[in-house]
Amino acid sequence: MNNDEKSIAYAFIANGVQIYLSDSLNYFTISKLICNNCGHSWYMNLTECFLCGALNPFLYRCGECGSFQSITKSSGKCSKCNSIKLVTACPNPDCLSNKNERVFEEANKFGGVFNKDSGLLISQQYCIKCGNDTHRYQNYKIYVRKINKDKIDFKDLGIKQEEITDKTRLIIKRVGKNNTISYGLLKLKEFINKPIALDGLRKDFNLIAEELFPIN
């Protein structure tokens, strides 16, 4: 992986995209787990209440006075009443874990719904944007080329035609005056053996990531 490719790879990572490399091929693969309906990112490290689907708020709730406080800033005591009965409760007042006394008591024995020991939390099941309940992988093969001309021929890219599929994309990086960088994104299959005009470049790499992983 050369430095131009590595720089683009980090730009993808900053946009929540995962990078996969090959020992022998001169392109890399990008992948993202997305909502099957709207395309929003899907996070397997995010947890939900197993009982009602509420997202983990990452907060403690005081078992005495009911106030919420940050789990990262907690001293182990409630900042309002000094109680040590802090639990990671479900924030949905109508959740079974809050409405049913037995469930409430038993879940709190393990530190609350969002304490790992309760077994009442689960990885993301519903999209955080549209509420859909299915996800899928979206991936592309990425070539990166730094080009300082207005036009280029396919043959000058040094890309083997047999490696190009529907998922192959070329990212063009162009360094202009004052070292300003702009980016182009091409579906390479449409340019095999054709001249490529470098127009419509974007100043912001985030726009390239958004075009590859659009959210509806």
Place this chain on the structure above:
Amino acid sequence: MVDQNIEFPKNPFEDIFPSDFNKLNKKHVTEDFVEENFKSLGWDVFRPFNDTGIDRIITKIICPLGHTQINENLRDSACPICKSKGIEINRFIQIKTRQLKENLFGFTLKSKDIRIDPRHIYLLYSDNTSENKQDFFIVSIQDLLSFFDSIESNPFSPTSFRKGNNKLNSLRYQPQTDTWTWNSHNWDVFRNLNGLKKIQDPTIDKNLGEEISRTKILADKLLKTFSKGRSYTEDVEASINKVLKQNLKVKEKVNILSLRKEISKYLNKHCDRSTLESMSKYFEYIKKLDTIGEEKEDE
């Protein structure tokens, strides 16, 4: 019929035996072992830049009618049998390497390991079935869920699954017959070339949307049930299962969105600004774990 003359897996590293490594230093070598074996049968293999849960992505161009041999990649040529143009298939592989203990292959599945894209594949690698013998079990998420559904066994209902410490200890090697079983069920169908052949089937790629829905139905059936184990009482188990059943009937997109909106309003009303800011920061941190890969997978 799978060509049993192909040796798969085969040790690609002539200077070492897989048994030369122990559980503390084997992750790299075992993943390379898997990678080289897939490459030897024509797959293009990609390794993660950061360790994020998917250990390899493998791709291949195959005949959409399933004519492609197990050691063949059509690349830019048409299928030699039906002349169809090849399609690219992608598989997302999670590798779990274990050494047998008393002929048992024990491994853990957490809720974050259950992806319902049927191209998600578990590769269970027994690196020391016997001194010179290794075995792969190559199982798609859909096949794994179908298997548990068909044998009416559910490893996903206990609280230990959601706690992330539910070790599955049912995959057993039978040295007398050189076969593998899950309880009394034969698992040779997923073993080595048999498993590889299954994941090369283009059906899921041609009907991805339908196959995702099919996998989701299976996942809901198995994951949305609750077993009390030793942690909870029978009353609580019954109450929880009643709610889970109702949720499966009525949980529509609009319900979950409006629920989350109401919770957000509730928290805004009951938390001070610094608590809300801290909550939001932590939420962003957790989301980033999926791409920066800070969390380690369990061994």
